[in-house]
Amino acid sequence: MTKFADKILAVKDGHVGRFTINNPDKRNCVSLAMWEQIGDIFEEWSIDPEVRVIVVTGAGDKCFCAGADIKEFDAVRKTSEQIAHYEAVFDRAIYNVGQVPKPTIARIDGACIGGGFELAMLCDLRIAADRATFGVTPARIGLGYSMNGIRLLMDNMSPAVVRELLYTGRHFPAIDAYRWGALNRIVPASSLDETISAYAEEIAANAPLTVRAVKITTAEAMKHPDNCDNLAADQAVEACNLSEDFLEGQKAFAEKRKPVFNGR
Helix, strand or coil: CCCCHHHEEEEEECCEEEEEECCHHHCCCECHHHHHHHHHHHHHHHCCCCCCEEEEEECCCCEEECCECHHHHHHHCCCHHHHHHHHHHHHHHHHHHHHCCCCEEEEECCEEECHHHHHHHHCCEEEEECCCEEECCHHHCCCCCCHHHHHHHHCCCCHHHHHHHHHHCCCEEHHHHHHHCCCCEEECHHHHHHHHHHHHHHHHHCCHHHHHHHHHHHHHHCCCHHHCCHHHHHHHHHHHHCCHHHHHHHHHHHHCCCCCCCCC
């Protein structure tokens, strides 16, 4: 445990991992120490068979995540050495969230800004309250925006939208984010938790190997054919077809009952 342990909450609820940025007094901004914890948690959950789906959210209803804690920049990313260290910690966190082999669902309420927007874009599904707002604001403080960050945004939105976001630094309403393709669904704030729980429980009840194969194959299908790892996709599909869960699924179908999958 560190003094920042209460700022990042990671709880296993059955087969659902619930990850919360718990810093509402500072709009759920993320410090360097918190980015390090994020990387550790997602690395651990990536190999935890009990975790089948992960919900990512921010505490409270004012802000999903406002991104990095800019107020600490003068102390932690002032010199070139500090900047390099900060970027390495941040990149590891972002990589581990994006590469975790479990479905991830962003539960978005309030403002989703900067690095918080990136965190949401890393998730497989993004469901927002109708009052949520979105923006990417480096131009407002003179911060350079990395190629990896640009690629992440352009994986989910058109170049014209990405330029609008970055050129203006505006905060946009949820309906715009949905129109851009950045959101799967917009729901009333009063039904956000119910909707998220229903999605998480439904995914967790499905065959883990099949869900994992879908994550692998969709990621590979998005790549240029020259860079696509067809072998990894084929192996993931074959693992499903040779699994105990496939036998269980057929048996449950014949017996007209819900299957009980074990991920093998």
